[in-house]
Amino acid sequence: MSTQSIMAMFAAASAIIFLVFGYVGLSTRRSQDVDKGATGRLRQAFGLGLCVLLVATLVLTLPRMPYPAEAGTPDRIVHVTGMQYAFGLTDAPVTSVQAWEESGYPQVIEVAAGSNVEFRVTTLDVNHGFSLYAPDGKLLAQTQAMPGYVNRLRLRLDRPGSYTVLCLEYCGMGHHRMRGVVEVK
Numbered sequence: 001m002s003t004q005s006i007m008a009m010f011a012a013a014s015a016i017i018f019l020v021f022g023y024v025g026l027s028t029r030r031s032q033d034v035d036k037g038a039t040g041r042l043r044q045a046f047g048l049g050l051c052v053l054l055v056a057t058l059v060l061t062l063p064r065m066p067y068p069a070e071a072g073t074p075d076r077i078v079h080v081t082g083m084q085y086a087f088g089l090t091d092a093p094v095t096s097v098q099a100w101e102e103s104g105y106p107q108v109i110e111v112a113a114g115s116n117v118e119f120r121v122t123t124l125d126v127n128h129g130f131s132l133y134a135p136d137g138k139l140l141a142q143t144q145a146m147p148g149y150v151n152r153l154r155l156r157l158d159r160p161g162s163y164t165v166l167c168l169e170y171c172g173m174g175h176h177r178m179r180g181v182v183e184v185k
Contacts, residue, residue: 078109
């Protein structure tokens with residue numbers, strides 16, 4: 001939707017609001033009896049119109065949701081485990097501190113270009129913010145890493161290059177060191 005059409009809709013809505021307030025202001029200058037039946041019908045018509053507007057907005061915006069349309073299994077699953085102060089990117093889940101220490105928490109993982117990747121993000125200690133940046137430095141997606149819960153984040157990584165993983169939630173003194181890399185080849 002262009003900026004001009006948004007501005008036109010805003011101007012139209014503002015004009016309607018101004019006219020309604022003006023009408024109400026002028027109509028209350030002299031006292032008169034209120035027809036409760038007409039008022040009830042007007043209220044019902046307004047409520048129905050509002051419901052129609054909300055359903056139309058839902059129908060128009062739902063297809064534009066930013067989630068992948070594929071409902072099937074992803075091409076690749078990457079398990080992301082956060083622990084102060086590193087992200088472990090692995091093919092198998094890391095479920096304990098002992099497994100974390102044994103895995104050596106690899107911070108680089110390779111993914112094929114064009115694949116639909118599901119990141120399963122969790123943490124073993126405190127909340128962390130998992131974010132994935134494109135090779136040009138733009139933020140592609142982010143989710144929370146929470147202890148005892150796995151967040152799933154699906155992305156299609158089309159462009160080859162090094163995608164940087166950073167923590168977006170301050171988690172302590174070494175927060176700035178929480179990095180990882182997804183190499184798309």
